[in-house]
Amino acid sequence: MEIWKMNTRIDVWHRLRLLRAQAIRQSVNTAVPVLERLRTSGAALPNCAEDYLQLAQQATGLDDFGYRGLTEGLEQLLASAINDAGLNYIGRKSFRLDTLRLLGNLLWLTEERKQIPEIRDIEISAPVFIMGLPRTASTFLHSLLMQDPAHRAPRIWEVTYPCPQSALDRSGDDRRARMQRNLLWLDFLEPDFQSAYPATSESPQECSEILSNVFASLRFDTTYDIPSYLAWMDGRSHENAYTFHRRFLQHLHHHNGGGRWILKCPDHVFFYNDILRVYPDARLIVTHRDPSKVIPSVAALTMILQGLFSDHTEATRVANRVLDRWVLGSQRIIDIARSTHALQKNVLHVFYEELTADPLATLGRIYAFLGSPLSPEVRARVRNYLTHPGAGGYHSNRYARHFKTLLPAPLVRERFHEYIDYFGVIPAHQTRERKRSNRSF
Numbered sequence: 001m002e003i004w005k006m007n008t009r010i011d012v013w014h015r016l017r018l019l020r021a022q023a024i025r026q027s028v029n030t031a032v033p034v035l036e037r038l039r040t041s042g043a044a045l046p047n048c049a050e051d052y053l054q055l056a057q058q059a060t061g062l063d064d065f066g067y068r069g070l071t072e073g074l075e076q077l078l079a080s081a082i083n084d085a086g087l088n089y090i091g092r093k094s095f096r097l098d099t100l101r102l103l104g105n106l107l108w109l110t111e112e113r114k115q116i117p118e119i120r121d122i123e124i125s126a127p128v129f130i131m132g133l134p135r136t137a138s139t140f141l142h143s144l145l146m147q148d149p150a151h152r153a154p155r156i157w158e159v160t161y162p163c164p165q166s167a168l169d170r171s172g173d174d175r176r177a178r179m180q181r182n183l184l185w186l187d188f189l190e191p192d193f194q195s196a197y198p199a200t201s202e203s204p205q206e207c208s209e210i211l212s213n214v215f216a217s218l219r220f221d222t223t224y225d226i227p228s229y230l231a232w233m234d235g236r237s238h239e240n241a242y243t244f245h246r247r248f249l250q251h252l253h254h255h256n257g258g259g260r261w262i263l264k265c266p267d268h269v270f271f272y273n274d275i276l277r278v279y280p281d282a283r284l285i286v287t288h289r290d291p292s293k294v295i296p297s298v299a300a301l302t303m304i305l306q307g308l309f310s311d312h313t314e315a316t317r318v319a320n321r322v323l324d325r326w327v328l329g330s331q332r333i334i335d336i337a338r339s340t341h342a343l344q345k346n347v348l349h350v351f352y353e354e355l356t357a358d359p360l361a362t363l364g365r366i367y368a369f370l371g372s373p374l375s376p377e378v379r380a381r382v383r384n385y386l387t388h389p390g391a392g393g394y395h396s397n398r399y400a401r402h403f404k405t406l407l408p409a410p411l412v413r414e415r416f417h418e419y420i421d422y423f424g425v426i427p428a429h430q431t432r433e434r435k436r437s438n439r440s441f
Contacts, residue, residue: 017191025189029088029311045082045092049074056103065103066110069240073215074099080226087224090189091309095224101160102213108163109213109251122250127261127279128370129207131268132287132333133326135297137352141287142204142264144359145366147381152259153204154252156183160209162251176201190308192399196301207265210248216241218267223305225313225321238271242278260370269332282346283370286333289352290428291326291416292409298322299407300399315399319406323415330419337422353426359386 046052049071057063081087081095113119128145130138146153160182161175179201187194208219216238221230249261268275268284275282299315299322307313336347348369355362360374360382367374413420413427420427 021189021191025088025090025308029090045078045087045096047082049078052078052099052103056100056107059100060104060107062107062111064110064114065106066113067106067214067240067244069216070106070214074103076232077215077220077226077229080229080232081224084226084228085224086310086312088309088311091224094309102215105162105213108165109248112163112251113247116254119250119254120247122253122258124246124249124253124261124279126281126283126370127249127263128283128285129268129272129275129279130262130264130285130287131266131272133289133291133294133329134266134301135294136266136287136289137355138264138266138287139204140359141285141350141355141362142262144363144382144385145262146204147385148378150259150372151262152253152257153262153264154207154210154249155201155256156199156203156205156209157201158252158256159205159248162248162255164255190304192304193308196297196304204262204264206267207245207263208267210245211238211241213248214241214244218270222302224309225306225317227321230325234270238274239277242271242274246278266329269329269336272332272336276346284336284347285366285369286336286347286349287352287355288333288349288423288425290413290425291330291419292407292412293428295323295326295412296400296403296407298326299403303399303403315402315406319403323407323412327415330416334419334422349423351425 046055052074053065053071078099085091087095130142132138142153145151157176157179160179164175183194183199183201206219208217208222211217212219216233218230218233220226221233269286272284275284296319299319302322303313303315303318306318337349348366350362350366360379363382364374409427419425
């Protein structure tokens with residue numbers, strides 16, 4: 001997608017930043033590999049998982065990853081990255097650094113569990129999982145629920161760097177600063193990312209990043225075009241990965257305190273059975289919105305990420321893959337509603353127009369579902385949060401209009417007709433107030 005085809009509503013300064021970033025990426029992807037070949041050290045990916053495992057062990061001085069099935073997931077991801085993703089230099093370098101960071105995390109987590117065995121006794125009770133189609137105000141809801149001091153969410157900095165690696169970093173200040181530098185670099189190379197997904201090092205992080213530590217995460221499929229890895233993910237149980245997810249939360253609790261965990265990731269809809277096996281007392285909040293507003297936005301975010309790491313990202317392919325994937329996701333959401341009649345106390349459905357029209361009323365319903373009172377203090381905190389600029393919502397980006405053309409509302413609604421009919425989802429162009437359904441989905 002060329003820069004001059006961007007959404008014309010983006011301000012001139014942002015256009016200039018985009019042009020600068022594009023020029024820098026082109027220069028890096030073209031010139032640096034040549035220079036590195038001259039120095040006999042390129043950015044080629046190691047050829048097998050074992051190479052990565054050994055590099056991580058050498059870097060940390062540790063040898064126990066502590067996770068059964070690690071090599072299989074890493075091999076699947078590596079093979080798909082090499083064969084499918086068409087990574088450019090920045091993509092290859094980022095993949096290598098990211099993979100070594102994740103393996104290092106796993107080594108340090110396992111070592112910490114050995115040194116502090118009481119971590120394994122920390123209770124993770126009745127966590128809340130927010131899931132549903134992406135871009136359904138789930139991040140907004142997550143932020144609202146985090147106005148309650150009794151709630152706890154994983155933060156971006158502590159999920160990216162979960163273990164202090166020196167006695168001087170027990171507070172996490174070094175890891176916070178490192179994460180903020182990472183976000184600044186990302187903004188420098190791709191200014192549209194913050195427009196599509198605003199975040200700081202203190203923002204709540206999605207669970208897909210936790211699961212990426214064991215290479216069982218759909219986060220990779222958003223960042224890279226890796227269909228063979230996605231097929232592998234779809235064909236297996238993820239109970240072991242969510243068992244690791246619980247272990248990860250125990251470590252975060254040990255370092256930075258606990259509370260009732262409020263967890264969020266749209267991808268949870270694909271693995272809700274595994275969640276309930278590992279967390280039988282979990283509460284699931286499923287968010288809903290007109291898919292014709294959701295799918296072009298998801299495709300734009302995917303294009304932004306994959307376009308940074310590959311020079312061969314094609315908008316029509318991205319649009320079709322995102323559409324197909326979330327049609328499948330919508331079927332999983334229907335499965336949740338149909339298969340949990342005996343577990344209705346575990347599931348609550350929240351609709352976008354209700355949440356955005358009256359956040360406090362929606363929170364009242366959520367707190368009743370969770371069996372907790374919505375206190376005056378929390379109400380006041382929420383009201384204060386809602387007065388802040390940028391409390392929810394995303395800014396425009398250069399791909400937004402293009403994907404609305406590639407994914408017109410009638411086409412999207414037709415593909416999602418079963419989901420729309422089942423849940424009575426109101427099309428975005430209709431302004432009538434939703435009447436809450438009495439159906440027992």
